[in-house]
Amino acid sequence: MKQSRKMGSIVVWTLISILLALSGMAAMTSAIGETPPNMFYGYVTLNDEPVPAGITVSAYIGEELRGSCAVDGMGVYSLGVTGNESDEGETVTFMICGVPADENATWHARSSTPVSRRLDLSAEDHEVPAVTNPDANQPLIVADGAQTSQLNVTVTDNCAVGIVTVNLSTIGGSDAQVMECIGGDVYSTTTNASVGTANGTYDLRVNASDIAGNYNDSVDIVLEIVPEGMEGMLPKTGDIDGDGDIDFDDGVYLAMYTIYGEPYYLLHADGDVNSSGAVDFDDGIYLAMYTIYGKYYYPLYPPV
Ligand SMILES: [Ca+2]
Ligand SMILES: [Ca+2]
Ligand SMILES: [Ca+2]
Known part of the structure; x- marks a missing residue:
């Protein structure tokens, strides 16, 4: 009696195990049914120079975004391009921070191709940054080496802004004072005017470059140096x-x-x-x- 009950529980556990195994196989089958993404990796260059970390690489089939990633500190990207059976043989195109890459690839649903394919990406960017809203928060200051004005400018680029500088040499500063990004697209630095700077209007030339080395130096920030008592007007x-x-x-x-x-x-x-x-x-x-x-x-x- 005792023996047959033991046998009975073995049968039950065996049945449960078989059911569990079958349900596991069903799950695996559905996972196999989903088409895995095509993986790509490689170096990324813009105008033949490695791009800085954080630049976005995006992959498209037709107009549709199918994957994106940020370039790492070594200038390398790695991303999966999603798709399904109907995408077999479609062309995958790539964008490097908004600039079309010269290279493309073919998407495969059932891959006899390697799991991860190396594809170095390169692009040419010749569009200079746009520089707008030149502004001095104190448009009139006295040349006493103490009063300051915060200089601001808005810089955008089709790809990514590099270094933004302003030429302060006429008021006793650096000829390439770096303007720091203070949020959004606004770049800023605070300056005074050295003692001895003549009163008058100073056009302080901004030089905004992108990461590809294109630059725009066509915009000035206007600052007035005035006699004491007129500052702040x-x-x-x-x-x-x-x-x-x-x-x-x-x-x-x-x-x-x-x-x-x-x-x-x-x-x-x-x-x-x-x-x-x-x-x-x-x-x-x-x-x-x-x-x-x-x-x-x-x-x-x-x-x-
Ligand atoms: Ca550009
Ligand atoms: Ca106006
Ligand atoms: Ca009035």
């Missing part, structure tokens, strides 16, 4: 939003300033454009009219 111009030109937007900006104030609408110029002695909504209208009808009817800063 805003320049007398209609360029209220500080984007380098005087247009209808400045009138709207000035009107918004009188409604909402700083910090939503930071003034980059003295806003009393109708010379009434106060900055108010009328100035916004006046400036807008100036941009429509011109200075004959709406002169900016008429002599008192």
Whole structure:
């Protein structure tokens, strides 16, 4: 009796084991049914130079993104390109931080090809960075070696921004002062003007390069060196939003300033454009009219 009960439990456990084994095989079968990604790895170069760590490599079949990764510290990428049976024989194209790579590959669903394929990637980038929003947070300072102004500029690139510098040699600084990225696409440095710097307007030339060595040195940050007592004053111009030109937007900006104030609408110029002695909504209208009808009817800063 005892013996037959033992036999019975062995049979039950055997059945359970068989069932478990069968369910495991079912799981394995479904895993085999999923087509594994095609793996690629290799060196990445841009204009024949290794790219820095962190640059993104992306793989596409047609327009569809099928995999991406960041390049490591050795300039090497490694990524899996996903697909299914219907992608057999399709062309895989690659992008190096937004620039199409010269190389491509063929996707295989059932691979007789090696599990991981080496494919070095290279691309040519000749697009220079875009430099916008040159700005000095204190547009007027005294040349006393103490007062400072924070210089800012926005730099973007089709691939990745490299080093951004500004030439401060005319006010006693470095001719290639590095501007650090302070968040987003904004690059910044803080400067003073050495004692002895003549009063006047200084165009401080920005030089923004990308990681491929293309550079843009066409934009200046304007800084005024003024006699003591005039520092902190805003320049007398209609360029209220500080984007380098005087247009209808400045009138709207000035009107918004009188409604909402700083910090939503930071003034980059003295806003009393109708010379009434106060900055108010009328100035916004006046400036807008100036941009429509011109200075004959709406002169900016008429002599008192
Ligand atoms: Ca570029
Ligand atoms: Ca403007
Ligand atoms: Ca006014």
